[in-house]
Every structure is written in C-alpha cells, then in structure tokens.
Amino acid sequence: MARTFDRRTLLRAGLIATAAAANVPLLAACSDDSVPAAAGTESPSPRTGGTLRAAFAGGGAAETLNFLMGPTGLDYVRARCLHPPLGVLDPAAEHGVRYGVLDRIDISDDLRTYTLKVRPGVRFTDGSALTARDVIYSLAAPTTLGSLPFLKPPSRNFDLAKARVVDDLTLELPTLGPIADGRLILCQSTLVFKDGTKQFNADMPTAGPFRLTEFEPGQGAAFTRNDGYYSDVHLDGLELRAVADPTARANALTGGQVDFIHDIGPVSARTLEANPRFVVTAARLPYATSLSFGLNLAFKPFADVRVRQAVKHAVDRDAIVKTVFFGRAFVGNDLSSLGFADYAEEIEQRAYDPEKARALLDQAGVGRFTVAVTTAPEVAGMAETATVVVENLKAVGIDATLAQKPAGQLFADFPAYVKLPFAASYAPPVPPLSNYTSTRTAGSPSNFGFDRPDIDALVAQARAAADPARGREAAVRAQRLMWEDGNQLIPVFAPAISAHTPAVHGVRDEPFTTFERAFLAS
Amino acid sequence: MSLVLLIARRVAGAVSILVVLSALIFAATEVLPGDAAGVLAGGESSQADRDRLRQDLGLDAGLAHRYLTWATAAAHGDLGTGYVGHRDVAAVLADRLPNSLLLAVLAMAVAVPAAVAAGLAAGLRGGRRTDRMISTATLMAAAVPEFLVAAVLVAVFATGLGLVPEVSLVPLGSRPWRAPAVLVLPAAALAVTALAVAARLVRASVVDIASAPYVEAARLRGVTGTRLALRHVLPNAVGPAVQVVTVMFAGLIGGAVVVETLFNYPGVGYELQQAVANRDVPMVQGLALAMCTTTLVVLLLGDIVHVLLSPVLRGRS
Numbered sequence: 040m041a042r043t044f045d046r047r048t049l050l051r052a053g054l055i056a057t058a059a060a061a062n063v064p065l066l067a068a069c070s071d072d073s074v075p076a077a078a079g080t081e082s083p084s085p086r087t088g089g090t091l092r093a094a095f096a097g098g099g100a101a102e103t104l105n106f107l108m109g110p111t112g113l114d115y116v117r118a119r120c121l122h123p124p125l126g127v128l129d130p131a132a133e134h135g136v137r138y139g140v141l142d143r144i145d146i147s148d149d150l151r152t153y154t155l156k157v158r159p160g161v162r163f164t165d166g167s168a169l170t171a172r173d174v175i176y177s178l179a180a181p182t183t184l185g186s187l188p189f190l191k192p193p194s195r196n197f198d199l200a201k202a203r204v205v206d207d208l209t210l211e212l213p214t215l216g217p218i219a220d221g222r223l224i225l226c227q228s229t230l231v232f233k234d235g236t237k238q239f240n241a242d243m244p245t246a247g248p249f250r251l252t253e254f255e256p257g258q259g260a261a262f263t264r265n266d267g268y269y270s271d272v273h274l275d276g277l278e279l280r281a282v283a284d285p286t287a288r289a290n291a292l293t294g295g296q297v298d299f300i301h302d303i304g305p306v307s308a309r310t311l312e313a314n315p316r317f318v319v320t321a322a323r324l325p326y327a328t329s330l331s332f333g334l335n336l337a338f339k340p341f342a343d344v345r346v347r348q349a350v351k352h353a354v355d356r357d358a359i360v361k362t363v364f365f366g367r368a369f370v371g372n373d374l375s376s377l378g379f380a381d382y383a384e385e386i387e388q389r390a391y392d393p394e395k396a397r398a399l400l401d402q403a404g405v406g407r408f409t410v411a412v413t414t415a416p417e418v419a420g421m422a423e424t425a426t427v428v429v430e431n432l433k434a435v436g437i438d439a440t441l442a443q444k445p446a447g448q449l450f451a452d453f454p455a456y457v458k459l460p461f462a463a464s465y466a467p468p469v470p471p472l473s474n475y476t477s478t479r480t481a482g483s484p485s486n487f488g489f490d491r492p493d494i495d496a497l498v499a500q501a502r503a504a505a506d507p508a509r510g511r512e513a514a515v516r517a518q519r520l521m522w523e524d525g526n527q528l529i530p531v532f533a534p535a536i537s538a539h540t541p542a543v544h545g546v547r548d549e550p551f552t553t554f555e556r557a558f559l560a561s
Numbered sequence: 562m563s564l565v566l567l568i569a570r571r572v573a574g575a576v577s578i579l580v581v582l583s584a585l586i587f588a589a590t591e592v593l594p595g596d597a598a599g600v601l602a603g604g605e606s607s608q609a610d611r612d613r614l615r616q617d618l619g620l621d622a623g624l625a626h627r628y629l630t631w632a633t634a635a636a637h638g639d640l641g642t643g644y645v646g647h648r649d650v651a652a653v654l655a656d657r658l659p660n661s662l663l664l665a666v667l668a669m670a671v672a673v674p675a676a677v678a679a680g681l682a683a684g685l686r687g688g689r690r691t692d693r694m695i696s697t698a699t700l701m702a703a704a705v706p707e708f709l710v711a712a713v714l715v716a717v718f719a720t721g722l723g724l725v726p727e728v729s730l731v732p733l734g735s736r737p738w739r740a741p742a743v744l745v746l747p748a749a750a751l752a753v754t755a756l757a758v759a760a761r762l763v764r765a766s767v768v769d770i771a772s773a774p775y776v777e778a779a780r781l782r783g784v785t786g787t788r789l790a791l792r793h794v795l796p797n798a799v800g801p802a803v804q805v806v807t808v809m810f811a812g813l814i815g816g817a818v819v820v821e822t823l824f825n826y827p828g829v830g831y832e833l834q835q836a837v838a839n840r841d842v843p844m845v846q847g848l849a850l851a852m853c854t855t856t857l858v859v860l861l862l863g864d865i866v867h868v869l870l871s872p873v874l875r876g877r878s
Contacts, residue, residue, distance in 0.1 A: 099835025100653045100844070101646035108646075253733040256646065257835065258827055261733050280730055282825045283835060286712075290727035291825075294719055297730075446838070 083544065089559035090276035091543065093299040093552075094288045097281020102256040105239040106230065107186035115551045117260050117279055118230055120249040123161070123269075125174065126226030127549040128470070130325055135380050135470075136226040140169055140246070140269070142208075144225065150217035150505060153197070153225070157208040161269045163233055165244035171210035175202045176234040178212075178225070184237070189467070192224045195477060217503040219510055220381070223470045248272045248555040257281055273545070273558035292317065292538055298559070299539040301552055304419040305365045308536045318541055321367050322534030325378025326468045326550045329371060330424050330533055332412070334526040336488030338460035340405045344524050349399035352392045353435040354428055356530045363423040364533055371529035374518050376471035378532075381501070381511075383518035396435040409438040414463035415449035420533050425463050428530070457484045468550050472502050472514060489526040568865055575861045582853045583635065587628045590842050618644075631846065640847035645839045650847035653832055658851065660737050661821070661828035665813040667744055668751035673806055676756045680763025681790050681798075687768045695760065702757035707816050711750040711823045719746060729826040737827070747824040751816055755809045762805045766798050773797075803870060807863025811856040 098111035106118030124139040136144075142156040161169040179199045181190040193199065196215055203211040214221060233244050241251050249262035249272070259280035264272045280297060282288045288300040289307045293314070303311065303319075312319040334341040334350060341347055356370045369377060372389055376382050412432070414425035422443055432439035439461075449463065450456055466474075475498050481490035497517035504510030521527070539546070545556040598615040615621050619630070634641065640650035683695035702710075719727040729743035737744055770776060771794055779793045818830035825831070829848055836844035 097835075098645075098839060099832050100648050100657075101643060101835065101839050101841060103646045255733055256648065257832065258731065259733050278733070282728060282730070283831070284823055284825065287728045287823060287825045290715060290719070291730065294723075294727035296726055296728055 083560050085271075085273045085545065085556075085558045086560055087273050087558070088275050090278060091274050091299060091554060091557055091559055092278040092280065092297040093301065093546075093554070094280045094282040094291050094297045095301045095552075096283055096285075096288075097257060097259075099257040099281075099283070102281065103239070104241065104243075104251075104254060107181055107184055107190060107239075109187075112551060113279065113281060115228075116553075117254075119247070119551055119553050119555075120260075120262055120277065120279070121245040121247040121251055122230035122232050123169075123247050124226070125155075125177075125229045125231060126222075128223060128226060128325075129549070130378065130380055134222050136222050138226070140174070140231050141226075144222050146219070146221065148505065150219055150221075150503060151214050153212040153214065153221050154205075155210040155212065155225070157210070158269060159208060161246055162267050163244035163246045164250060164265060164267065167233070167244065168207070169231060169246050170207040170234075171204045172207075172234045173231055174210050175199065175204065175212075176236070177231045178202075178229055180232075180236075190228050192227055192473060192477065193229060196221060196224050196473065216499075217505075218473075219504060219507070220470060220473055220502055224473050227469060249274075249277055270555070272555060274554065277554050277557075289538070292540075299537065299543050299546060301537045302419070302535045303538055305363070305367050305536065308367060308538065309365055311538045316540065317538050318543075319536060319538045321536045322548060322550075323378075324369060324532070325376065325382075326548055327369055327377065327532035327534040328418055328468070329375055329377070329466045329529050330418070330421055330531050331371075331375075331464050331466065332425075332428065332528040332530075333459075333462045333464060333485075333487040334528065335458070335460045335462070336526060337458070338410065340403070340408050340410070341460065341526060343403045343405065345399045345403040346405055347524070347526055349396040349403070349435065350432065350437075351389055351528055352399065353396040353437070354431045354528060354530050355391045357391065359424050359427050359531050363420045363427060364531070367534065367536060368420070369532040369534075371531050373522055373525065373527055373529045374471070375466060375527070375529060376469065376474065378468070379470050381471050381514050383515040383522075385515055386519055386522050389522075393431075393435050400436060407436055407438060409440070410461050411440045411442040411459075412461045412463070413442040413444065413449070413459045415444040416446045417449055418465050418533070419535070420531075421463060421465060424531060428528075453484070457487065462487070471518070472498055475517075476502070487526055489524075491520065491524070494520050564868070567868060571861060571864050571868075575857050579854060579857055580632075582857075583632050583850055584628065586846055586849045586853070587631060590846055591624065593840070593842075635847070635850060640850070641843040643836070643841045643844040645836075645841045645844070648844070650844055653844065654829065654848065654851050657827060657829045657832050658855075660826070661814070661817050661830060662855075663737060664744065664748055664751065664817060664821070664826065664828060665810060667748040668755060668813050669806070669810055671748065671752040672756040672759060672809060675752075676759035676763055676805070676809075677795075679756070679760040681767055681795065683760070683764040684767025685771055685790055685794065687771065692764075696764065699757040699760045699764075702753055703761065705754070707750055707754055707819045708823055710753045711746070711820060714746050714749055714753075718749075729824040731827060743824075743826070747820050747826045750820045750824075751813050754816060755813055758812065759805050759809045762808075763798065766805070767794055770794050770797050803863055803867050807859050810859045810863075814852055814856050814859075 095113040095116060096111065097113045102111060102114055103109050106114050109115060109118070125141050126136045126138040128135060129137040140158050140161050142158045145154040155171070155174060157169065157171055157174060163169060178193045180186070182194045182199070196218060198213045198215055201213050205211055231246065236243060241254055248265055248268045250265050251260060252263055253261035259278060262277040264275055282291055285302065285304055285307060289303055289311060291297045292300045308319045311317045334347050336342050351373055360366060360368045360370055370388070371377065372386065374383060374386065412425050412429050414422050416422040425441060425443070429439045429441045456462060479486045480495045481492050494517050497513050501510045501513035501517060504513060542559045543557065544560055545558050547553045547556060598611045598618060598620055619627065631641065638651060640654065642649055679695050679699065683692040686692045715727050718724050725742050725745040729737070729747055731737050731740055731743055776789070776793050779789060784793065817828055818834055820826070821828040821830035822834045829852060833845065833848040833852070836848060
C-alpha cells in the first residue's frame with residue numbers, strides 16, 4: 040500500500056487537477072467517455088472582481104489554520120490561499136515542476152546538493168521580504184513543529200539540519216543520499232511561511248494570494264485578495280464553506296448558495312451534468328487517486344506468484360470504470376502513479392482474461408480457497424470497486440467474500456489492517472519512486488510482506504542516476520518486476536469530481552484545489 | 562414524603578443514570594477498533610512512536626483510572642481537549658449547544674401545538690374516520706426516517722418552490738438566529754417526526770380521559786365539542802402531555818445528529834458526527850455526555866413539572 044497522505048486528508052480532499060494532458064504519458068486508457076476538462080481549461084479572458092463561494096467536505100470543529108496538523112483537505116486548501124508554495128508538480132513543465140516562490144532549483148553533478156533560488160520581491164503581508172531563511176524554516180517545520188505524514192517527504196530525503204543559507208535568496212540543501220528527483224519532493228506539498236512561526240492564527244503574516252478575514256472551524260473561511268502577491272489574483276474575495284454531506288454540497292450549488300463544489304462522486308456528477316446550469320469537471324492525469332488492493336503474502340495462496348497474477352487477470356477493469364465511475368476514471372495496470380514522468384508506460388496493459396486466471400490457479404494447485412476482500416467507502420467508488428472485484432474472483436473459482444467496514448474504519452487499527460489477506464486501499468497522486476522508497480521498501484508494513492531488496496536497489500539506482508536515460512531504464516525494470524511479481528492490484532485511478540456554475544474559471548488542483556488563478560466570468 | 566424530598570430523589574436518580582451513561586459512553590469509545598495514538602501518529606508510524614504518543618496522552622494507564630480521571634474532570638466542567646485540532650471540548654460545546662437548542666425549541670414550537678391539536682381531534686373521535694385518518698398519517702410520518710423527511714422537504718420547499726435555502730449556510734461570523742431562513746428546513750424536518758410520535762401519545766392519553774366518568778358526566782350534561790375538549794379533557798391531559806413534550810424534546814436532541822448533518826447546521830449533532838468520523842475520542846465523549854446530560858435535565862424537569870401539575874402525585878407527596 041502506498042499511503043503517504045493521512046487517510047482523512049485524502050478522504051476529505053479528493054484529488055482533481057487541471058494539469059495539461061499533452062505531455063502527460065498515458066498508458067492506461069481512459070474509458071470511452073472522455074473526462075471533461077477541468078474548470079477553466081477553456082477559459083475566456085480573466086476578469087477581475089467578484090467573490091467566489093466554494094464548498095468542501097470540511098472537518099467540523101477540528102479544522103485548523105495549522106495546515107501541518109490539519110486533518111482535512113480543506114485545511115490545506117485554505118492554507119494554499121494564505122501561504123505560497125515552493126512550487127507545484129506539473130508534468131507539463133520542465134523537470135515536472137512549476138515554481139512558486141522559487142525561481143529555480145539547481146542540482147549538483149553528484150546529486151547530493153540542491154540549490155534553491157528564491158524569487159526576488161516576494162513579500163509577506165507585514166511588508167517583510169520572503170527569504171531563504173523562511174524557506175528552510177518551512178521545509179523543516181513538519182519535523183520541528185509536527186505534521187501529517189504527507190508533508191514530511193523533504194525531511195526524509197534532505198539533511199535539513201545541514202542546510203546553508205548562502206544569502207537572502209539562496210539556500211543550499213544537502214541530500215541524505217544522491218537523488219535526481221528532489222525537485223519533485225520539494226515541490227510536492229511545501230508551503231512557505233515566516234521564519235520563527237510557532238502559532239498559525241488569523242493575524243500571522245502571510246505571503247499567499249489571499250488574506251484571511253474570517254475563519255470559523257467547521258463553518259468556513261473568508262478571504263480578500265492580497266494585492267501584494269507576486270502574481271495577478273483576479274478574485275476580489277473568496278469564501279470556502281465546509282459542507283460535510285455530499286448531497287448537501289450538491290444542493291448548495293443547485294440552490295445558488297455556492298458557485299463551486301468539490302468531491303461530489305460519480306452519481307451526483309451524472310445528475311448535475313444533465314443540468315445545463317452547471318459544469319462538471321474532473322481531473323486529468325496524473326492527479327487521480329489510485330484504488331488498490333494489497334494481496335498479503337502471509338496468506339498462503341498469495342505467496343505463489345501465479346495466484347497473484349491470476350487475481351490480476353481475473354479483474355475486469357473496464358467494467359469497473361464503466362459501471363462504478365460512469366466512465367470518469369482511468370484503467371490501472373497494477374502500477375502506481377499513473378501519468379507521472381517516471382511511470383512505466385512501456386509495460387503492456389494487463390488483460391482481463393478469466394481463462395488465463397483459471398489456468399494460473401490450476402497451475403498453482405491451490406485448489407478452491409476462500410478469501411475476504413476488506414474495504415470501506417473511504418473515497419468515492421472504493422467499496423463499489425471491491426464489490427466488482429469480489430464478483431470477478433468468484434467467476435474464476437475463488438470463494439471471495441466482501442467485508443465492508445464503515446467509513447473511517449478501514450485503517451483505524453493499522454496493525455490489524457496489515458494482516459488482512461486482501462485489503463483495499465487508495466493513494467494520492469505522488470511521484471512513484473520517492474513514494475516507493477517511503478512506503479514499500481522491504482520491511483515496510485504497507486507492502487504486505489512483499490520484501491524485494493532487488494526492486495529496492497533498482498528504485499534507489501533510478502533515483503540516484505545522473506543520466507536520465509539510465510535512471511529511466513532502472514525505473515522501468517523496477518516497475519516491470521512489480522508488475523510481474525507484485526502483490527498490488529490497482530484496477531483503477533479515480534479523479535475526484537467537482538461541479539460549478541459556468542461563470543467559474545481557472546480553479547486548479549495541484550493536487551489540492553487552488554483559487555489563485557480563478558475568476559468569475561461575467 | 563415531602564415534595565422537596567420527592568424531587569431530590571428524582572434528581573439523585575438522574576445523577577445515578579448519568580454516571581451509568583458516562584461509563585457506557587467511555588466504554589463505547591474504548592471498544593472502537595484501533596487506538597487514538599495509532600490514528601494520530603499515522604499509519605506509517607513506528608510502534609515506538611505510537612507507544613510514546615500513547616504515554617503522552619495517558620492512554621497507557623488502566624481503563625478504570627482513565628475513566629475516573631475523565632469523569633472527575635467532566636464533573637468539574639473540564640471535558641478535555643480534542644485530539645484533532647486541539648480544540649477545547651467545552652468551548653466547542655458552548656459554541657454549538659445554543660444552536661442545537663434553538664433548533665429543538667423551534668421544532669417544539671411547531672410540533673407541540675400541532676401534536677396536541679391532532680391528538681385531541683383523533684382521541685375525541687376514537688375509531689371514527691377523523692381518528693383513522695390522523696392515526697394513519699401520524700403512523701406513516703413516525704415510520705419515515707428523518708433523512709427521508711429532510712430530502713422531501715428540500716425537494717419541495719427549496720429545490721421545487723425556492724422558498725428557503727437547501728443548506729443551512731450560516732453567514733460567517735454570525736449566528737443562525739440572525740439568518741432565520743437557514744432554520745426553516747432543519748426545524749421542520751425535526752418537527753415532522755416529533756409531531757407524529759407526540760400526536761399518537763396525546764391521542765392515547767385523550768382516549769383514556771375521554772372515557773373517564775367525569776367526561777361522560779359532562780357529555781350527559783350536554784357539554785360537547787370544543788368546550789368539552791378544552792375544559793374537561795385537555796386540563797387533565799396536561800400532566801401526561803408535559804411528559805410527552807419532554808420526551809419529544811429529548812428525541813429532538815438525538816435526532817439532531819442526522820438532521821444537522823444533512824443540512825450542515827452548526828450544532829452539537831453535526832460536531833458529534835464529525836468527531837466520530839475523525840475518531841476524535843475526547844470530542845466524542847464530551848459531546849455525547851453533554852447530549853445525554855441535556856436529555857436527562859429535560860426529562861427531569863418534565864418529571865418535576867408533571868409532579869407539580871398532577872393532583873394525585875402531589876397528594877402522595
């Protein structure tokens with residue numbers, strides 16, 4: 040399992056994006072119904088003015104301005120309004136990142152030192168300049184102040200204690216080992232706030248596109264434009280409202296109480312898209328959540344690679360995309376991070392082949408066995424996908440049963456979870472190699488006993504390769520081994536779906552929703 | 562037994578029930594799968610991290626010790642701090658409870674007169690067409706779950722007619738009573754179910770009283786219709802009606818969890834649902850205890866009023 044984000048964060052956040060698809064390598068085909076463009080991809084000229092009202096799932100009184108510990112996606116969306124990012128992942132951009140408060144990141148030839156150049160002229164709302172000291176403080180904050188796991192990749196890959204501030208706009212970061220994908224790690228989720236910040240409150244100086252004017256946990260937040268932001272912001276104001284129930288979110292949109300709603304699920308999307316008053320949007324790759332199943336090698340039948348392959352051939356991925364997601368999803372090929380540059384699109388799509396599955400089971404000689412597929416409705420379509428998988432397994436002679444837990448309970452007892460024989464999971468869109476290092480190397484509880492030092496070595500080799508071609512070669516070899524022998528079934532990648540009025544443009548998801556470039560057309 | 566002693570006994574009984582309820586709430590949150598330390602530390606955390614956090618949170622102490630610590634603090638008004646967001650539970654409660662009480666009072670303001678009227682009309686015409694119609698309608702309404710009632714109300718009055726907002730989005734920095742429109746649908750959803758149940762209870766009470774000798778005597782003297790209902794039946798049904806009202810009110814507090822969530826209404830029920838979803842144990846314990854306490858207080862007050870209004874019980878005291 041690759042679960043870097045806190046599960047609640049992802050559940051609440053959902054993940055869609057507007058990443059341009061042109062340069063995104065696609066292996067797994069989207070379904071016959073193409074996923075519509077995300078908000079603003081066919082925008083009229085930006086117009087300044089207006090207040091956009093958006094609704095997200097939220098998290099009740101637990102919501103906080105301290106996004107490092109914020110339990111919900113809305114906490115990070117709100118923080119993204121207040122604090123600028125180092126950069127954002129953008130497969131269409133050079134090196135896969137589009138810079139925010141950074142001008143660029145230079146990497147030493149030995150891949151052991153990263154030099155971050157800060158964009159000049161970026162200022163906090165108190166008038167002070169944003170410097171390299173603020174950057175290193177923000178990078179270290181997840182460790183020094185505490186944070187959710189998804190914010191910690193920089194500290195797992197860089198020796199932040201040995202960082203050196205060269206001058207106000209230059210920061211040198213030594214790595215913990217030679218890595219070529221450090222830009223992706225640094226720009227994955229880091230937001231920048233002022234050096235020395237201990238408390239996150241409404242009065243703190245910020246440097247993001249908006250200024251906070253009102254915040255009520257569980258209710259919402261209101262913002263006005265930060266005129267001192269380093270880039271143009273079109274909206275005069277922004278309101279982010281917390282509406283926990285997805286049906287209530289849809290009702291708020293249809294009733295005109297909000298202009299934009301996030302994470303509505305495929306069924307509501309179908310209803311809303313039939314209404315010409317609204318536009319339904321979904322992400323393009325790579326910003327889609329992978330829905331996966333871990334096959335536990337401690338469960339005897341799954342110790343045989345032929346049984347694992349049989350399970351993968353038994354699952355009808357196209358049927359899942361069509362029946363569960365009404366076409367708003369991408370077929371998976373049992374490899375994570377579909378759409379990212381390191382994803383091995385060279386590997387052929389695994390076919391739905393029940394006959395082959397039966398033959399592999401016969402060869403393995405495991406006989407008829409019973410297995411419970413454990414899942415929960417943690418994200419839209421997750422439980423329904425498991426239902427299809429169970430039926431598919433039955434069709435090839437495996438006595439599969441569905442064990443569905445209530446929402447929020449699947450990972451509640453993590454030690455018990457990693458002992459399940461056939462466990463559902465989901466993962467956010469993050470680059471594959473650094474994520475593998477964090478969560479799936481030998482000994483990690485998330486890998487369900489699939490300890491493969493040879494794959495670990497290949498991944499390390501790919502990440503440390505100075506020559507991109509050699510790095511790519513090692514990455515593909517590692518992924519081929521995972522594809523052939525691995526214990527992860529990843530049948531589908533599901534983008535979260537949003538809806539809005541036709542006036543809304545420029546809302547981006549990178550992968551969390553950002554309103555920096557949003558505007559309301561007249 | 563003096564009236565004061567009777568009331569004191571009822572209060573003592575309520576306190577005993579509250580102690581039992583607090584133990585049940587604590588036990589219920591204990592048997593949930595996983596532990597708070599595991600949730601807070603994250604799935605990828607090490608056993609050492611979880612153990613350290615468990616120690617920091619005091620979760621390594623025995624069950625009885627933890628319960629006593631929690632219950633003692635709660636008795637002094639300290640409901641603790643939520644794990645998620647580190648919010649003071651009492652502060653959350655103080656912020657949200659008035660909103661929930663407002664909703665319950667509004668629902669009562671609609672449901673009580675309607676329930677009394679419907680119960681009287683049905684009870685005084687026991688077995689006849691009016692009684693059958695009211696009884697069938699209230700039976701159906703009582704059987705429909707609150708979320709379905711809410712959905713129908715939204716479809717008709719918000720989406721269909723556009724009279725009220727679909728979702729209770731209270732303006733930021735404001736309170737629900739400053740935006741009365743957001744109260745209409747959640748209060749109505751709560752009132753419908755409460756009304757149906759209460760009308761049936763009032764009807765049963767009225768049927769009993771309507772067949773009492775003194776009512777028969779009044780009828781024989783030629784007293785009928787509204788005069789019979791208001792002067793002879795209703796006053797004697799007040800005692801049971803008070804209990805009905807208190808039970809209704811208690812039911813509204815429980816029903817608020819569903820309705821507040823559906824309408825996104827910022828009350829205790831909504832926060833409780835969020836806390837459960839976040840596995841925020843102190844918040845769940847504190848809010849659940851507060852809801853139980855509120856229910857018990859309401860029932861206790863109803864009980865006391867019933868004693869004061871009932872000549873029989875007053876005589877016994």
